Amino acid sequence: MKIDVLTLFPEMFEGVFGSSILKKAAEEGHVEFQAIDFRQYATNKHKKVDDYPYGGGAGMVLSPQPIFDAVLARVEKSNSKQPRVIMLCPQGERYTQTKAEELAREEHLILLCGHYEGYDERVREHLVTDEVSLGDYVLTGGELGAMVIADSVTRLLPNVLGNAESAVTxxxxxxxxxxxxxxxxxxxxxxxxxxxxxxxxxxxxxxxxxxxxxxxxxxxxxxxxxxxxxxxxxxxxxxxxxxx
CATH class of the missing domain: 1.10.1270.20 (tRNA(m1g37)methyltransferase, domain 2)
Known part of the structure; x- marks a missing residue:
């Protein structure tokens, strides 16, 4: 499985992907992790990834261009079928073990970590396949949620846990x-x-x-x-x- 995380803070994932079961799973070739700073896909001079919301209001909204280009770049590099593009969002369906088991059957996951006041709606409408929330509360960004999904999915992959019964029970x-x-x-x-x-x-x-x-x-x-x-x-x- 490939798990790509699109984030403005890829350094947050170094400890998570480089420790414990996730590290071992990657070393043994069961999963491939990559945290990508989608700011590098911004085409404007100052690598700006957000802007003021149309109609006014507080906060900033993530622009569609960097996210679209980052996702399409990952899709082009993938040898698998169309990946699941998962938006971490308070409005999404509540994450459950059943959802983790569903995602563990996929070949490629792309996790989108939002910030500020959220995403331009066109990302949600035309790019995302799933919207997921950890619960009825708001975090400063989607990174912690992406870590939870990566961990819960990886441990379900064949041969990752030492005892095959561990995940089943x-x-x-x-x-x-x-x-x-x-x-x-x-x-x-x-x-x-x-x-x-x-x-x-x-x-x-x-x-x-x-x-x-x-x-x-x-x-x-x-x-x-x-x-x-x-x-x-x-x-x-x-x-x-x-x-x-």
Whole structure:
């Protein structure tokens, strides 16, 4: 996969792309990252990328020319099919694990990081394929959102994580929150690991994990249960949990 980030601050991505899982994924050839300063595509004398909004108002608006030219340049260099061009924007759809899984199936992502009062509307209408927001709040720019997307997508690529089951059982991937996790020692200051996890009985462990995942979702994110089609077994567990 190729992930290109168009930004006015490419230096912000050096630590993110050069550390941890993302660094390893790039070194092993699973993904190629590039942060590009789209100011270099501005054709005016002073490399200006913004201007005052028509009709007046506070702030500045990103001009369409540098962004269009930067995206088209990346498309021309790509050997993949038409890339997904993703605008980081407070007006976009809320980013979810489902969206990350969808994007992880692509060959090429281009992430647009806005600033100021946003983009010229023609960028949104004629260039962008997706608009994404991390949540109902406003950041100073799209860079942090682009980092989140790059991380969440990369870890889903084949062979990136050491254990293929890691991404499959993550919170939200199953539609529920992840079950509690424990490691050694079994007895830490009188706080014990549940006996079932020490039993070696894989069927019982699997059942416990499913029940605890359902319990945690009910307690912390009951809204997720409204979106998920439960099995009969899960419906029975849920009924018991509600009575506890």
């Amino acid at each position: 993550d919170s939200f991937s199953t539609g529920l929150l992840e079950h509690p996790q424990y490691t050694r020692p079994a007895d830490f200051r009188g706080m014990l690991v549940p006996d079932v996890l020490l039993s070696g009985h894989h069927a019982n462990i699997d059942a416990w994990r499913k029940k605890e995942s359902l319990r945690r979702t009910l307690q912390r994110r009951p809204d997720l249960l409204e979106l998920r089609e439960l099995t009969r077994e899960e419906e029975a567990w849920l009924a018991k949990l509600k009575k506890e």
